Amino acid sequence: GAIVVGPKLSGDPFYPQDLDLLMTLANQAGVAVKNAQLYAQVLLAHEHLNNIVSTIESGVVAVDATGQVSLFNRAAEQLMGLAAERVRNQPLSVLPECVGDMLSETITGGGAKTQPEVQLSDGTTTRPIICTTSPLHDQAGAVLGAVAVFSDLTPLKALEVERQRAERLAYFEMLASGIAHEIKNPLVAVKTFAQLLPRRRGDDRFVAEFGRVVTHEIAKMERLLDRLRALSRPGERPRHLIDLRSPIGDAIEAMRPVFAEKSAVLSAAMGQSPCTILGDHSELEQLFLNLLMNAHEVTAPGGMVRVEVATSADRAIVAVVDTGPGVPPELLERVFEPFFSTKERGSGLGLAICASIAQTHGARIKATNRDAGGAVFTVDFPVAVTATIPVSA
Ligand SMILES: Nc1ncnc2c1ncn2[C@@H]1O[C@H](COP(=O)(O)OP(=O)(O)OP(=O)(O)O)[C@@H](O)[C@H]1O
Ligand SMILES: [Mg+2]
Incomplete structure (x- = not known):
């Protein structure tokens, strides 16, 4: 910008101190104009953000560090059946417990949380929602509050x-x-x-x-x-706490003679400690027999098949690894379909039975190929939560 000045009314010339004064005035005016522009931009950005928050279909609720609700968008009003004016600036106890509890835990614990499925009622309808809460931090890292974002899962369901x-x-x-x-x-x-x-x-x-x-x-x-x-039939038989290594061991023993006939090696690495799952011994033995029969059929004389059991805190993963030609990549999903077979005399039911038994045990079965060649069939089981019996002194 520029400041235009005319001759002084007194007719005096402009002295250096007049110029200093004018310079200061111009600088101040410049700063004021800049501030006004920035303020307008901030207002615009704020309005833009408000528009986004109010029009998105997910519910958004923000609370400050004391737990007072500072933001409550339109979707939150609809999903919770609460009017924004009755909630804003109120303690978070006015919110439904499921979201309120997550927000207060996030403020106190400082961490982000996700609940993949919680039931939320608006007073008349109860809906499944997915809810995520995250802490809001200032630049120094102090918790300023928390925000919850939640969406209705009904259409997805x-x-x-x-x-x-x-x-x-x-x-x-x-x-x-x-x-x-x-x-x-x-x-x-x-x-x-x-x-x-x-x-x-x-x-x-x-x-x-x-x-x-x-x-x-x-x-x-x-x-x-x-x-x-x-x-x-799988799933009809009663489930017991069993050591997964036991049905696998029985299937291996049953297959040993046919492997020996081919001079093929059947080896197992099943760990030292029990691997407890909830299941049925004979169904699981059938599952691993089917996998071992397929592996046996693709194993050349002198070849090898290996069964490995790997456990973590909550999963037990069994892998049947062979040294055959592997499964063509485009067939990796299809091999579990009933009656899918590439063998002249195959029923194509072996792996379909495996998939059905796995499913009723809450396990996931998958076919992959090793880089070095050969197929790997993995069955990923949930480990049973065994009750720990308190020992009295
Ligand atoms: N270890 C493996 N290596 C390569 N391909 C395999 C392996 N296991 C299974 N397949 C492929 O998956 C198909 C389906 O297997 P599945 O056990 O369901 O039936 P099948 O073995 O053909 O018949 P059946 O089990 O009745 O003898 C097989 O025909 C084969 O093409
Ligand atoms: Mg088979």
Whole structure:
């Protein structure tokens, strides 16, 4: 900017002290103009922030270090069924307990917290919400207060239910078409022989062949039914606290002779201490038998398969590692589908049964490949929380 001055009314010239005065005046005016501009910018930024906070769909509540509510946006009003004017500048005890408790813990403990699913009521409807609280610090690191951000999970949950329904339907379709396919071939053989029987009942060779084929095809259908039963039954048997290493050990012992036949090595590293989970011994033995049978089939004579158990505080991860060709990357997810098989005589139910048993044990099963070649099937179990019995002195 500039200051324009005219001649003095007295007609005197401008002296150096007049110029000093004018300089000071100009500087002060400059500072005042700058401050006014900054203030306008701050107001604008504040308004912008307020607009964002009031229009976002997540509830936002801020409290100061004493626990008084300083900010309560529109979404928070709707989700909590509380009017902002009745909450602002009030202690956080006016807030619903679930959010209020998290905020007070964040102020006192100073740490951020997330609750993935809490129930929040607005007085008429109770909704599942996800809530995150974070402390607000000044530049020196002192806690100035805390902010809670929470969102309604209802639409997400509805989508999840929809997705699960679609998945179940797809699984059912896959199962139905697989069963139809597996039963059709033996049925065709039985039907053909049965149609020929009235005419050729006097032909002893035909009757003997009839008996052989029909028995064989019916046995095939019985095996299929057994496997289907294993697929549908897991979870029905009672769960006990068991050492996971025990069913794995039994599956390994059962497979030793067939590995020895191929001169293949089957080794295990299962740790020294028990690994307690809640489960059913025979279902888990079946799971590891299926994995070991697959591993055995891809192992060349002289090759090796290794079973490893790694435990942390809350998980037990079992890995069955082989030295076969591995699973083609595009099939890593598909191998768990019922009736998916790349083997000429495979039912494709082995891994589907594994996945079903894993699921009812709260475990996750996954197929990967080793960089060095070979497949790794991991089953990740939650470790059981065992009660500690207090010892009295
Ligand atoms: N260790 C492995 N290495 C490479 N591919 C594997 C391995 N285990 C399974 N697969 C692949 O996954 C497919 C499905 O396995 P799954 O055990 O379900 O059925 P299957 O072995 O073909 O039949 P079944 O178990 O009835 O004998 C197999 O056909 C194979 O292509
Ligand atoms: Mg198999």
